[in-house]
Amino acid sequence: MEFVEYADSEMMMIDLADRVASELRAAITADSRASLAVPGGTTPGPVFDTLSAIRLDWDKVHVMLTDERWVPESSERSNTGLLRRRLFTGEAAAAHYLPLYAEAERPEERLDALQGALAPHLPLSVVLLGMGADMHTASIFPGADQLDAALNGDATLVAMRAPGAPEPRITLSAKVLNEAMRRHIVIIGAEKRAALEKAQSLDPQEAPVSAILKGATVHWAEG
């Protein structure tokens, strides 16, 4: 794992967006197309703001989330809503979106169809991940009902219910995250840095983020 420390989060977000954009360009040059997975939550908005204004062949890029809350797009908890407001504007509006949500009461009802749509775009060219202070990443939470399947199974997507998550989630598995060509984790603040350090000596069952750290670049700023 590589750890990059920044003077402030604003610089970090700009630098990270530039890096992701160059990695996407390199993938397009090599393969005529690229795929990108991004997190939801409160951290990545500013990366999306910068990324959305960067010129690249966005029409050759397929974008998906690392994980989604099982709520319709109109919900303020929808990560898709965040992407629509902050990423798919400006230049990046030309990208193709692969949703992890489809209308149904339970994620299990749509899992096969959603997984089938992702398959042609794997392995991912670039994945950007967040992390919670409880050491979850994507929606791979400690104590989740399908933790073992998400950490050790072969599936692309796993439907999850976890004590700390108010609604069911759907998440990319550790296998898919680890197969990505490039993996970045973005975290802010002393509490998350301490959690990341602690995670390195813990088992993925307790600290799921530790399952995807090998070969990843962690980007950190205090605030």
Ligand SMILES: O=C(O)[C@H](O)[C@@H](O)[C@H](O)[C@H](O)COP(=O)(O)O
């Ligand atoms: O839907 C989500 O919540 C995310 O994709 C999740 O995995 C997030 O990255 C972490 O929970 C960190 O969240 P914050 O950035 O809000 O701290």
